[in-house]
Amino acid sequence: MNRFELVQTGASAPGGEPTTQKNVSHRGEPANPSAEALQSKFGASIRRVEVIWGETVVYVDAAAVHNVIQWLKDDPSQRYDFLSDVTAVEYRDADAPIEVVWHLRSLPFRRFLRVKSQLPKGKPLEIDSVYDVYRAADWLERECYDMFGIRFRGHPDLRRILMWESYREGYPLRKDFPLRGRFSRSEQLRQALAQNPEARYSMEELSIADAFAELPQEMRDRLGKGERTGE
Amino acid sequence: MAKRTVEVELSTTGLDAQGRPQRVPILTDDGGGGLALQAPPGIEPDLEGEHMLINLGPQHPATHGVLRLVLELDGETVVRCIPHIGYLHCGFEKIGEYRQYNQIICWTDREDYLNSIGNNVAFSLGAERLFGIEITERCKVLRVIASELSRIMSHLVWLGTFCIDIGAFTPFLWAFQRREEIYRLLEKWVGARLTTTATRVGGMAADIPSGWMDGLRQFIRTFPHTLDEIDRVLTKNAIWVGRTVGLGVMTPEEAINWGLSGPMLRASGVDYDVRKDFPYLDYETYDFEVPVGTNGDVYDRYLVRFEELRQSIRILQQAAERLPDGPVNIDDPRIILPPKSKATSEMESMIHHFKVVMEGPRPPIGESYFAVESPKGEKGYYMVSDGTAKPVRWRIRPPSFVNLAAIPKMVEGHLLSDVIAINASIDIVMGEIDR
Numbered sequence A: 001m002n003r004f005e006l007v008q009t010g011a012s013a014p015g016g017e018p019t020t021q022k023n024v025s026h027r028g029e030p031a032n033p034s035a036e037a038l039q040s041k042f043g044a045s046i047r048r049v050e051v052i053w054g055e056t057v058v059y060v061d062a063a064a065v066h067n068v069i070q071w072l073k074d075d076p077s078q079r080y081d082f083l084s085d086v087t088a089v090e091y092r093d094a095d096a097p098i099e100v101v102w103h104l105r106s107l108p109f110r111r112f113l114r115v116k117s118q119l120p121k122g123k124p125l126e127i128d129s130v131y132d133v134y135r136a137a138d139w140l141e142r143e144c145y146d147m148f149g150i151r152f153r154g155h156p157d158l159r160r161i162l163m164w165e166s167y168r169e170g171y172p173l174r175k176d177f178p179l180r181g182r183f184s185r186s187e188q189l190r191q192a193l194a195q196n197p198e199a200r201y202s203m204e205e206l207s208i209a210d211a212f213a214e215l216p217q218e219m220r221d222r223l224g225k226g227e228r229t230g231e
Numbered sequence B: 001m002a003k004r005t006v007e008v009e010l011s012t013t014g015l016d017a018q019g020r021p022q023r024v025p026i027l028t029d030d031g032g033g034g035l036a037l038q039a040p041p042g043i044e045p046d047l048e049g050e051h052m053l054i055n056l057g058p059q060h061p062a063t064h065g066v067l068r069l070v071l072e073l074d075g076e077t078v079v080r081c082i083p084h085i086g087y088l089h090c091g092f093e094k095i096g097e098y099r100q101y102n103q104i105i106c107w108t109d110r111e112d113y114l115n116s117i118g119n120n121v122a123f124s125l126g127a128e129r130l131f132g133i134e135i136t137e138r139c140k141v142l143r144v145i146a147s148e149l150s151r152i153m154s155h156l157v158w159l160g161t162f163c164i165d166i167g168a169f170t171p172f173l174w175a176f177q178r179r180e181e182i183y184r185l186l187e188k189w190v191g192a193r194l195t196t197t198a199t200r201v202g203g204m205a206a207d208i209p210s211g212w213m214d215g216l217r218q219f220i221r222t223f224p225h226t227l228d229e230i231d232r233v234l235t236k237n238a239i240w241v242g243r244t245v246g247l248g249v250m251t252p253e254e255a256i257n258w259g260l261s262g263p264m265l266r267a268s269g270v271d272y273d274v275r276k277d278f279p280y281l282d283y284e285t286y287d288f289e290v291p292v293g294t295n296g297d298v299y300d301r302y303l304v305r306f307e308e309l310r311q312s313i314r315i316l317q318q319a320a321e322r323l324p325d326g327p328v329n330i331d332d333p334r335i336i337l338p339p340k341s342k343a344t345s346e347m348e349s350m351i352h353h354f355k356v357v358m359e360g361p362r363p364p365i366g367e368s369y370f371a372v373e374s375p376k377g378e379k380g381y382y383m384v385s386d387g388t389a390k391p392v393r394w395r396i397r398p399p400s401f402v403n404l405a406a407i408p409k410m411v412e413g414h415l416l417s418d419v420i421a422i423n424a425s426i427d428i429v430m431g432e433i434d435r
Helices: A033-045 A062-074 A137-148 A185-194 A197-205 A207-214 A217-224 B092-096 B101-111 B116-131 B137-166 B170-190 B212-234 B238-244 B252-257 B263-267 B298-322 B347-358 B399-404 B407-411 B416-426 B430-434
Strands: A005-007 A046-052 A055-060 A082-089 A098-106 A111-119 A126-128 A151-153 B027-029 B035-037 B052-056 B068-074 B077-084 B290-292 B366-374 B377-385 B393-397
Touching: A033 A046, A033 A055, A033 A062, A033 A111, A046 B366, A055 A062, A055 B366, A062 A098, A062 A111, A062 A126, A082 A137, A082 B366, A082 B377, A082 B393, A098 B377, A111 A126, A137 A151, A137 B399, B068 B416, B077 B407, B077 B416, B092 B101, B092 B393, B101 B116, B101 B393, B101 B430, B116 B137, B116 B366, B116 B377, B137 B170, B137 B212, B137 B238, B137 B298, B137 B366, B137 B416, B170 B212, B212 B298, B238 B298, B238 B416, B252 B263, B263 B290, B263 B298, B263 B377, B290 B298, B298 B416, B377 B399, B399 B416, B399 B430, B407 B416
Parallel strands: A055 A111, A126 A151
Antiparallel strands: A005 B290, A046 A055, A082 A098, A098 A111, B027 B035, B052 B068, B068 B077, B366 B377, B377 B393
């Protein structure tokens, strides 16, 4: 039943044997070749390129970010096929824009690239979803929406993931959100206990919830009050 | 000894000429070219077409924590699966923005709590890139030992609970017995078993005590026997194979696109291992191989993780041989605490001690994403610094969060009992998923 093999990975990729990075300087390391390719392909949409601790950061116009990531994935000379992470950064400086960050890996070329896009404060925080490019973006974008309130246009199921759906205190990782939450501990506990997530999700999401209208009135009333089914 | 008999009542309609329970065809020809449902006498007909909702979890021993799966069933077949997470959300990333870098290390214990010392190592490596520090050679080897011990611990818990989920109890006991030995080793080293907080930015909390390597060598020598035993019991066991082969298949393209990493990705045949492809801690100088599956099903994930246990032992062997003498911590009083004897006797060391404790080490403005191969997959720590002692943003890239996102794809079309096997094969830790 030996259906698997032992391999030495990393050896087949171009660019020689990978090694542990040593003595990387803060700035001024050579940039990832993809940065130059992006600049020649997308021109002014690429705002600037930085290299910090050997990691290339490409700042992209918010409007172009979907095209850029799609191209990075599809172009045979780039092939960034693995989306490591989608997240956002809000700085302590209240005027600094919120940054959405994509960490991309090219498994064939063994490259790592950070794509960033800045969303200025005071405007709706909206950016295109890369769900159609990478399915990995599904939960990562939902988490980013849950924690920062950034809306990913085109995500088919953008709702809260870690906090419950009716959470009304705001977006926890925003800098204007106090560490202990907006309400007192007892009020937060009361709100959390008043949630009945099991009744909420099961009736609204699943296809048999379509049959909700056909349920007897008395059962609909009970479900409407948040009571659980089957009790 | 008197012979004992047990009477059982079989709910069949009777015995045939050979004495076997009689089989009644459930579907019969309806005469018009189709098949009609025919209930055998005494057995109620199937209810057809009515879907059923099953709420698996959040309190269920087989969901490995507070995971809730809402399953829509057609008979026993899963039509739709909607996972709900967040029951264990603690806001680690928010808390990290109010803590110094060394103070965050104890939070990393608590997210993937089966791999706590591995997380400590990963976080410190990320912070050291942000600080621009090169750690000492001895520290590197100690961290390799810590990471691989941690991988073995995590895989042993996975193996034990996976066995329990599928119905085998004995390997669970064997696995947990050996895991206990590693916990004893860790306790001798850092004083804690689960919440280790073993590293510091620029070094380790403590060097290994004298005689510790003997304990490690004994573990390296005896552990493969346990592996062989478990291997003999499980790998070619007909029940085990029957319960795991062909379940939850992910093709290589799907696995990459869904962002799977670690053993989940490698079981699908993609040879991506962070230790090999983006090495850290001089992993490129260790001689080990990466197991890669072919079918991407639950059985291949089992085989891949099982072989990783053997490869970790190989790495531990080499690390134990090459462990150099020398200092563990870097020599930089701005980052590392001075020895206690100096802090209480020298003015300068006392000032350094005070500044490191009260103000905390400050990295330059910048950011770093450091990924390691955790037992669950690619675990990344992304840190952004604005030059103060506390990060602007501390982000965990949780591998089992991304791996779990693929569970609807993997379970749909399988039986309800297979959901348990598939869920166990993902190797989730809810502490890491909810953070």
